Amino acid sequence: MANASGLWGPSVPSLRRRAEFQHSMSMHGSVFCSREFIAKRVVCFSTTQGAEKQALGGSPAESRLPRLVSRGCKLIGSGSAIPALQISNDDLSKIVDTSDEWISVRTGIHNRRVLSAKESLTNLAAEAARKALEMAQVDADDVDMVLMCSSTPEDLFGSAPQIQKALGCKGNPLAYDITAACSGFVLGLVSAACHIRGGGFNNVLVIGADSLSRYVDWTDRGTCILFGDAAGAVLVQSCDAEEDGLFAFDLHSDGDGQRHLKASIKESKIDHAVGTNGSILDFPPKPISYSCIEMNGKEVFRFACRCVPQSIESALGKAGLDGSNIDWLLLHQANQRIIDAVATRLEMPQERVISNLANYGNTSAASIPLALDEAVRSGKVKSGDVIATAGFGAGLTWGSAIISNGSAALVERSTYSPTRQEALLSPSSFLSPSPSLFLCNSLLPYAEAPIASIYQGYQNSQGSSSPLTVFGVSFNLQHLIEDVLSLIHRASYLSSHGPSAQQWKQENSKQSLAGAPLPGKYKAFHQKKPERLEDVRYNGWLDAMKSSSPTCAYLTKDVGITSDDSYSFWMLKYPSAIKSFEQIMDLAHDRKIAVFLDYDGTLSPIVDDPDCAFMSEEMQLAVKNIAYYFPTAIISGRSCDKIYELVGLDELYYAGSHGMDIMGPVSSNLSNHHLKCVESTDQQFGEDVGLLQPAREFLPMIDEVFRILVENTKDIKGIKVENHKFCASIHYRNVDEKDWPRVAQCVLAILEDYPHLKITHGRKVLEVRPVIDWNKGNAIEFLLDSLSGMDNCAGVVPIYVGDDRTDEDAFKVLQARGYGFGILVSSVPKETNASYSLRDTSEV
Numbered sequence: 001m002a003n004a005s006g007l008w009g010p011s012v013p014s015l016r017r018r019a020e021f022q023h024s025m026s027m028h029g030s031v032f033c034s035r036e037f038i039a040k041r042v043v044c045f046s047t048t049q050g051a052e053k054q055a056l057g058g059s060p061a062e063s064r065l066p067r068l069v070s071r072g073c074k075l076i077g078s079g080s081a082i083p084a085l086q087i088s089n090d091d092l093s094k095i096v097d098t099s100d101e102w103i104s105v106r107t108g109i110h111n112r113r114v115l116s117a118k119e120s121l122t123n124l125a126a127e128a129a130r131k132a133l134e135m136a137q138v139d140a141d142d143v144d145m146v147l148m149c150s151s152t153p154e155d156l157f158g159s160a161p162q163i164q165k166a167l168g169c170k171g172n173p174l175a176y177d178i179t180a181a182c183s184g185f186v187l188g189l190v191s192a193a194c195h196i197r198g199g200g201f202n203n204v205l206v207i208g209a210d211s212l213s214r215y216v217d218w219t220d221r222g223t224c225i226l227f228g229d230a231a232g233a234v235l236v237q238s239c240d241a242e243e244d245g246l247f248a249f250d251l252h253s254d255g256d257g258q259r260h261l262k263a264s265i266k267e268s269k270i271d272h273a274v275g276t277n278g279s280i281l282d283f284p285p286k287p288i289s290y291s292c293i294e295m296n297g298k299e300v301f302r303f304a305c306r307c308v309p310q311s312i313e314s315a316l317g318k319a320g321l322d323g324s325n326i327d328w329l330l331l332h333q334a335n336q337r338i339i340d341a342v343a344t345r346l347e348m349p350q351e352r353v354i355s356n357l358a359n360y361g362n363t364s365a366a367s368i369p370l371a372l373d374e375a376v377r378s379g380k381v382k383s384g385d386v387i388a389t390a391g392f393g394a395g396l397t398w399g400s401a402i403i404s405n406g407s408a409a410l411v412e413r414s415t416y417s418p419t420r421q422e423a424l425l426s427p428s429s430f431l432s433p434s435p436s437l438f439l440c441n442s443l444l445p446y447a448e449a450p451i452a453s454i455y456q457g458y459q460n461s462q463g464s465s466s467p468l469t470v471f472g473v474s475f476n477l478q479h480l481i482e483d484v485l486s487l488i489h490r491a492s493y494l495s496s497h498g499p500s501a502q503q504w505k506q507e508n509s510k511q512s513l514a515g516a517p518l519p520g521k522y523k524a525f526h527q528k529k530p531e532r533l534e535d536v537r538y539n540g541w542l543d544a545m546k547s548s549s550p551t552c553a554y555l556t557k558d559v560g561i562t563s564d565d566s567y568s569f570w571m572l573k574y575p576s577a578i579k580s581f582e583q584i585m586d587l588a589h590d591r592k593i594a595v596f597l598d599y600d601g602t603l604s605p606i607v608d609d610p611d612c613a614f615m616s617e618e619m620q621l622a623v624k625n626i627a628y629y630f631p632t633a634i635i636s637g638r639s640c641d642k643i644y645e646l647v648g649l650d651e652l653y654y655a656g657s658h659g660m661d662i663m664g665p666v667s668s669n670l671s672n673h674h675l676k677c678v679e680s681t682d683q684q685f686g687e688d689v690g691l692l693q694p695a696r697e698f699l700p701m702i703d704e705v706f707r708i709l710v711e712n713t714k715d716i717k718g719i720k721v722e723n724h725k726f727c728a729s730i731h732y733r734n735v736d737e738k739d740w741p742r743v744a745q746c747v748l749a750i751l752e753d754y755p756h757l758k759i760t761h762g763r764k765v766l767e768v769r770p771v772i773d774w775n776k777g778n779a780i781e782f783l784l785d786s787l788s789g790m791d792n793c794a795g796v797v798p799i800y801v802g803d804d805r806t807d808e809d810a811f812k813v814l815q816a817r818g819y820g821f822g823i824l825v826s827s828v829p830k831e832t833n834a835s836y837s838l839r840d841t842s843e844v
């Protein structure tokens, strides 16, 4: 049965209002249609019977149904499918001269899937489509259009009708192919929306599927490492204009750039000579075939880094939004360096960027729906989230779309079971609140007293198996704790994303007192006055700069939770590593331990002058002792030299510049496996060490940028610029807050001129780094691989202690490995990927 309930994808009121305003301003191109147009009822016709039936004499009048035109449209289900055969970088290194290290450093790709001779792309596409229909709870019979976005169809005339057949759509809905290479899916989305708005279609399946592996030269190491095969699909359904989830588009092509990326018809020697009887000698023509993919990687990289951010900014502008309204950046998955560079240009923090490139490589038109589907099914992308998506590739073609996802609600109804925290944060949970959800929900306006009693109740009941009773309602303790944590999470979310908690409390207390379920639309989009691009940019930066050292206040001030309470609640999720010491040791059991330590904020307290961040003698001794028992490395944002100077211990390994400068032990095959790794006799250590410097070619660039930064910021009082060899740090801790915009502007200007650099945030510090996929997490992986006696990584338990955002990359690696312990040093609750906490350096 078709889903027409509109339960899906809550509309975002202020955002829509602004978007509609835009609609009313423009009728053409990339913004769908004008407001006036939306209001019009137009009757149009759509064939719902097959060509065969019509040919057999079916009455045209019967086959044409009047439809209401100019509806909204929304994404209500997604699905994906991949071939069984996985090819790793190591597999490729057996057929071409390459290595895992070489490929992953340059592209971010580790694996890809490849269709085997027995598999078919059409089947893969049909499978993805079936899953999207399942999630959307729409019958194949209710599909009235299938768009197959592909450049590699299995039939010259297009694969879409075959997919329609495989799905068993009874009404013979229109099915056709769209060829726009890696931009195909975005174009498919736009086409679906146009068909729905202007053509009266209801359920349009948009499929992105490609098998570029069939067009790859498997002897060309420059291209064969990049591509993989896959299929992804979404169901776009018509809805009321109010619920519209496709806000704006921006689409382009440039035939002149085709030379940089192509798979053209193989040249045949055409002989135009005329025969004696007047016939042309080369007639009849010979069957043709396509050549393999040819690509000028450098040019494609430049094109993507230049055009994609512009396109997204343009689409955002048309939708009346800016980057701060975007929950997720979902780019065509071509190369991690492109993804990073575009994200940096758009000032989108890494944690809001979706990437699954590592597992699948570049799957052309499939990459966006595949990544979207994974993100929705994993619960990462939630209902109502706003996504900026962009495709780019051969043609050249590129384009972007700003869409709202509604999938989470439907996923809930199909296969995906959200965590309780997600449920609490999901608007749909308010339709049927569980008692504890309801309690948390309705308590928010009066948070202080009940939270204190819940916490007290929790403490009283620790160790007892009896349920906890608050206000006469019994709760499962575990659920309650999770809910309370969610409440805190939500409070912090609210205060950083939504209206002031005070406004929210007033608004919602009325409703909850009236007994009505709360609407659960937490997100308020702030309409910003039109600003110059530069203004918008550095304003986003300022927010990030301000939040780079969060205080506890944002969690607490408006909802009446004291900072101690919120820290205690937070510690329920991230328990003290000291109190959990026995547990950690038990878990480590008889495996080897490797210790990784961040420096600033972990081993030394944060001080105003970076040159005076010394470790205490006690700490130095403690680290020395640890290193006596376990392999120990310092992983710091500072340069290797600087960090060695500060720590002063020879028995450690050092990874400076956020892991881009590693002085490690020489292990077997180290330099074979890591192309950027050289062996040298280090003067400081007087012994053979392996040096890994994956960003070595950026050295002159960083030097140059450092000098420019020093020069350009010399008038800003309190600023300090440090050269950390592979990155430059710009400290604004001692700069008056009114001058922070100047700091941001100076740093931002660097990005304009150096597209191969990106910026990350630390504690009151901005760091300019090379746009390479290398961070503290990669450093840990490298060290674990390389430490002598540690060849069997699985037998090693890594422990990582760190305090700032750059350490999250390391925590993520431990989390992804499924073993090891991340310990966050923080005296305030923070979102983290660590598992344990320590309050400050004294606890370390």
Ligand SMILES: O=P(O)(O)OC[C@H]1O[C@H](O[C@H]2O[C@H](CO)[C@@H](O)[C@H](O)[C@H]2O)[C@H](O)[C@@H](O)[C@@H]1O
Binding pocket: 598, 599, 600, 601, 602, 605, 606, 607, 608, 609, 610, 611, 613, 635, 636, 637, 638, 722, 724, 729, 731, 733, 762, 763, 764, 765, 767, 804, 806
């Ligand atoms: O990775 P880390 O070892 O934690 O290094 C990160 C940054 O640490 C230093 O800056 C921080 O500590 C300073 C001294 O306490 C403090 O003044 C500054 O505000 C902090 O951001 C170092 O100076 C940076 O270069 C590192 O990137």
